[in-house]
Amino acid sequence: MFDLAITNGVVVDPVDGEYVSNIGISAGRIEKISPDFLEGRASIDLHGGKIAPGFIDIHMHGGEVNAPCIFYAEIFDYMALMGVTTCVGGNCGLGNSEIFKFKNSGLPVNYLSLIGHGALREKVGCSDRYRAASNDQLEKMIVLLEESLEGGSLGLSFGLEYTPGAPIDELIKLCRVVSRYPNKMVSAHYRFDASRALEAIAELIIVARDAGVRFQISHLNSCTAFGQTDEGLRMIDAAHREGVDLGVDAYPYAAFSTFIGSAVFDPGCFEKWGVSYDAVLVCEGRYRGQRCSEEIFNYIRKHEPESLVVAFVMKEEEVVRAIRHPLVMIASDGLMKNGQGHPRAAGAFPRVLGRYVREEKHLNLVEAVKKMTLMPAGQLRLATKGRIKEGYDADITIFNSDTIIDRATFENPTEPPVGIEYVFVNGIKVVEKGRLTGNLPGSFLSVQ
Ligand SMILES: [Zn+2]
Numbered sequence: 001m002f003d004l005a006i007t008n009g010v011v012v013d014p015v016d017g018e019y020v021s022n023i024g025i026s027a028g029r030i031e032k033i034s035p036d037f038l039e040g041r042a043s044i045d046l047h048g049g050k051i052a053p054g055f056i057d058i059h060m061h062g063g064e065v066n067a068p069c070i071f072y073a074e075i076f077d078y079m080a081l082m083g084v085t086t087c088v089g090g091n092c093g094l095g096n097s098e099i100f101k102f103k104n105s106g107l108p109v110n111y112l113s114l115i116g117h118g119a120l121r122e123k124v125g126c127s128d129r130y131r132a133a134s135n136d137q138l139e140k141m142i143v144l145l146e147e148s149l150e151g152g153s154l155g156l157s158f159g160l161e162y163t164p165g166a167p168i169d170e171l172i173k174l175c176r177v178v179s180r181y182p183n184k185m186v187s188a189h190y191r192f193d194a195s196r197a198l199e200a201i202a203e204l205i206i207v208a209r210d211a212g213v214r215f216q217i218s219h220l221n222s223c224t225a226f227g228q229t230d231e232g233l234r235m236i237d238a239a240h241r242e243g244v245d246l247g248v249d250a251y252p253y254a255a256f257s258t259f260i261g262s263a264v265f266d267p268g269c270f271e272k273w274g275v276s277y278d279a280v281l282v283c284e285g286r287y288r289g290q291r292c293s294e295e296i297f298n299y300i301r302k303h304e305p306e307s308l309v310v311a312f313v314m315k316e317e318e319v320v321r322a323i324r325h326p327l328v329m330i331a332s333d334g335l336m337k338n339g340q341g342h343p344r345a346a347g348a349f350p351r352v353l354g355r356y357v358r359e360e361k362h363l364n365l366v367e368a369v370k371k372m373t374l375m376p377a378g379q380l381r382l383a384t385k386g387r388i389k390e391g392y393d394a395d396i397t398i399f400n401s402d403t404i405i406d407r408a409t410f411e412n413p414t415e416p417p418v419g420i421e422y423v424f425v426n427g428i429k430v431v432e433k434g435r436l437t438g439n440l441p442g443s444f445l446s447v448q
Pocket residue numbers: 091092159189218219
């Protein structure tokens with residue numbers, strides 16, 4: 001007798017592929033996978049629904065956006081509703097340096113956290129993003145970084161486009177600290193996009209190689225989907241073949257989102273992207289839902305620099321080519337503030353399964369699931385996640401492959417997807433028929 005029996009489902013496993021089976025879950029683990037009838041204290045008959053490993057979002061923004069002290073954030077609900085069971089926050093240099101102190105909070109999903117380079121710089125008084133840290137500041141950052149790593153953070157994140165003054169040796173010195181911990185890693189939002197994307201990727205490869213650290217290039221699409229994607233992927237492939245420990249992620253949209261006051265929007269950005277002010281959509285405040293004019297853009301950037309905006313600047317066909325590449329994982333880069341932001345936070349994973357797999361056939365279902373499960377689990381060294389396999393954690397996403405699709409839009413970014421039927425985290429149901437159950441079985445996953 002299992003705690004839960006899931007019967008008549010089609011397992012979608014990244015290694016074994018698709019097959020009909022029943023699954024018995026007890027004490028938060030997948031105990032049994034069998035064609036025979038399994039009995040549970042509770043049971044669900046799926047009538048052919050797909051049973052996938054819970055999606056692992058290796059790149060999102062969790063509690064750190066509300067730093068320094070609010071850990072629970074609405075975005076964790078959107079994660080669960082789109083089938084994510086484990087997510088990594090603190091990316092793009094934004095990670096709160098003290099987040100490990102909040103590690104016992106109950107969440108709908110499991111959470112790992114990176115400490116942000118930008119946050120470390122602020123903490124040691126290096127607030128000028130166009131300057132290098134002094135030797136003294138770098139020493140202090142190293143102490144704080146070690147504290148965070150010892151406290152269970154997953155590693156370090158860079159947001160070089162947001163801190164353009166940080167020189168490469170500052171990056172390498174910090175990465176060398178992380179490389180002393182074999183289970184920890186570094187993620188990096190590149191220094192430049194579009195016409196300078198390739199030099200930015202070259203820099204990240206040098207940092208990863210010189211520091212000998214496990215390295216994740218963040219949201220490649222918003223770096224290279226301006227004409228540089230094929231060459232960028234060739235460079236990454238070559239470094240990977242040579243033994244540099246590199247992973248890559250991308251989200252399935254041709255628009256990016258960030259704060260309007262960031263260095264991403266420094267003078268020259270529109271010329272570089274070949275667009276005008278009206279490519280920018282305002283997500284919050286009194287201009288919410290409007291495209292920018294030069295006046296609106298300048299006004300918000302000056303007076304409300306923390307406002308989230310979306311920029312429609314990338315080429316969709318290059319986003320698809322990035323996502324299809326064998327080294328590239330799916331991640332949301334979700335970032336939400338007060339229910340506002342880019343729809344990727346509530347739609348990224350169902351969008352790949354509905355649009356890229358079912359409708360446009362850019363990927364098959366097993367390949368897509370692998371990019372959402374086993375690949376990020378491998379990069380994160382989560383040895384018991386990412387597969388439907390006996391002995392693995394019962395993090396499971398059950399969906400209808402005929403109906404699954406994102407519904408979050410730039411107008412309604414928190415609209416939940418269609419087709420996610422059940423989500424289990426550590427064997428506990430967090431989503432049933434597309435709605436949250438209110439259970440909070442997820443926790444901060446401390447990395448040692
Ligand atoms: Zn980023």
